[in-house]
Amino acid sequence: MDQLSLGFDTRTAPVATDLLYFAVLPEPAAAERLVEAGRRLKKKYGLSGRLYPPERLHVSLVGLGRFSGLPEVAVSAACRIGNRISASPFDVTFDRAASFRTGSSRALVMRCREGAGALQAIHRQIIGSLDCSSRPFEPHLTLFYDDYAVPEVHLEPVTWTVRDIVLVHSLYGRGRHRHLRRWPLAA
Numbered sequence: 001m002d003q004l005s006l007g008f009d010t011r012t013a014p015v016a017t018d019l020l021y022f023a024v025l026p027e028p029a030a031a032e033r034l035v036e037a038g039r040r041l042k043k044k045y046g047l048s049g050r051l052y053p054p055e056r057l058h059v060s061l062v063g064l065g066r067f068s069g070l071p072e073v074a075v076s077a078a079c080r081i082g083n084r085i086s087a088s089p090f091d092v093t094f095d096r097a098a099s100f101r102t103g104s105s106r107a108l109v110m111r112c113r114e115g116a117g118a119l120q121a122i123h124r125q126i127i128g129s130l131d132c133s134s135r136p137f138e139p140h141l142t143l144f145y146d147d148y149a150v151p152e153v154h155l156e157p158v159t160w161t162v163r164d165i166v167l168v169h170s171l172y173g174r175g176r177h178r179h180l181r182r183w184p185l186a187a
Contacts (some may be wrong), residue, residue, distance in 0.1 A: 019170040020074055022082065022126055023058040024092070025121065025179075026141070027184065030090035030160035031057045034094065037155050038129040038143035041097055041108060049108065057178055058168065059092075059119060059141050062134070064128040069081040070169055077181060078167050082183045083166055089185045090118040092176060093159040094141060098152035104150055122165065125160035 026034060031054035040049045066091055092115025099106040112119075119139040127134050163185055169178040 001076050002124065013062055017172045018067040018070045019168075020064040020067065020070065020078060021168050022061040022064070022078070023166050023168050024061065024122075024162050024164075025058050025166055026054075026158075027160040029053065030158050031055070032160045033156075035142065037097065037110065038108070040093050041143070041150060041153075041155075043136075045145075045148065045150050047108070047146045047148060047150070049144035052142065053146045056175070057141055057143075058166075058177075060122050061137075062130075062167070063120065064173075066067055066172070066187065073132075075167070077170075079181055081126060082165060082181060084129055085122060085125055085183055087118065087122055087125075087165075087185045089090065089163045090160050091159055092114055092119065092139075093157045094155075095144070095157040096154055097150065098153055099146070099149040102145075105145045107140075107142045107145050108150055109142050110155075110158070111138070111140050112175055113150075113158070115139070117163070122167070 004050050023122050031046055034057055035051055041047065061141050065074065067074060092112050094110040094112045096111045097108060098111065099108050123137045164182045166182050167180045
């Protein structure tokens with residue numbers, strides 16, 4: 001996930017344990033199916049990573065920064081960006097899994113084909129509101145981290161309708177996410 005800045009210098013912060021980002025969340029039934037796909041992959045490849053619970057699954061769109069404590073001014077700035085997001089509801093289908101390196105570990109992620117363009121369009125809107133550039137964005141949903149790599153495999157598709165964008169406050173290292181605000185997508 002790109003880590004962008006809302007204009008705050010967080011390099012001198014004591015310990016940055018608060019992350020702020022925009023995300024898309026799977027519907028509960030889809031989240032359960034994604035966790036089950038993760039269980040099957042763990043068993044098939046002999047992996048030991050700890051699966052994220054269904055309520056923590058998400059597709060990160062844009063990271064807005066790491067903070068020591070969550071400044072209200074950062075949340076306000078993010079909300080102004082969220083208010084400008086314009087998109088209609090759309091279906092997204094995750095049908096492949098693969099590992100990719102993120103720093104010193106490997107994330108096992110689900111990837112999508114259907115809906116990827118709509119997720120990328122929302123990503124571009126957010127980046128445009130921040131007036132910055134970003135790396136290429138490939139929508140993915142992290143199931144867990146593991147030391148071993150899994151080649152890309154096709155899985156039974158998991159589809160849901162994306163109906164809103166969520167501003168997430170992640171309490172880094174504590175396994176908790178708070179959903180601060182939602183923006184419904186409207187036709």
